[in-house]
Amino acid sequence: MNIEEFRELCITKKGVTEEFPFDADTLVFKVMGKIFTIAPLERIPTQVNLKCDPERAIELREAYDGIIIPGYHMSKVHWNTLFLEQLPENLISELVNHSYDLVVSKLTKKQKAALEGII
Template identity: 45%
Template sequence: MNIETLQEYCLSKPGAEETLPFGPDTLVYKINGKVFLLVGLESNPLQFNVKCDPDTALELREEYPCVLPGYHMNKKHWNTIIVDGSVAMATLKQWIDWSYDLVKGKPKAKKK
């Protein structure tokens, strides 16, 4: 996975938007105004932050050396993924999907 593939995948998610709230070097992907992925454009190798269920976040860190506590994020809920070729692209996409789904959440019930 490279930055272009990552951008395309994130923007393919329904309602996703790409923003630059922290300056020109950090892309932030949001759904419903909430962040589901951050990526530094200058990172080499590519690395990105995704939100994760706290228990799953710990399990992934134990299983995969390329998964670290979220850099500059709440380490209970965020992981940093280093794209070093050790994890298949399908797995990386699954982690992005989990983050997107977690942040998107369930639609709020309308008040009567």
């Protein structure tokens, strides 16, 4: 999966916005203002950071040694860095959904209601 395909996957999720809050080369996807993925556009090979359940993060790092690593410049407990071109697209899609769902689960009731109201 390349970065354009990754962007399409993220932006189609309900309530998602894309921004460049850090610099012109770091694309950030948020749901209701909360970050669920970070994609440094200039990094080669293509990589992204995704939020992940801590236990699952460890399992993924062991199963995909060197391809999924602790989050670069992020909390190593809650974030993984994925090398996109070396992973199956279905796994990337699953992990984007997992990251999105983790963030949505932590939203306030008011934020969740607002998200549900988005068409």
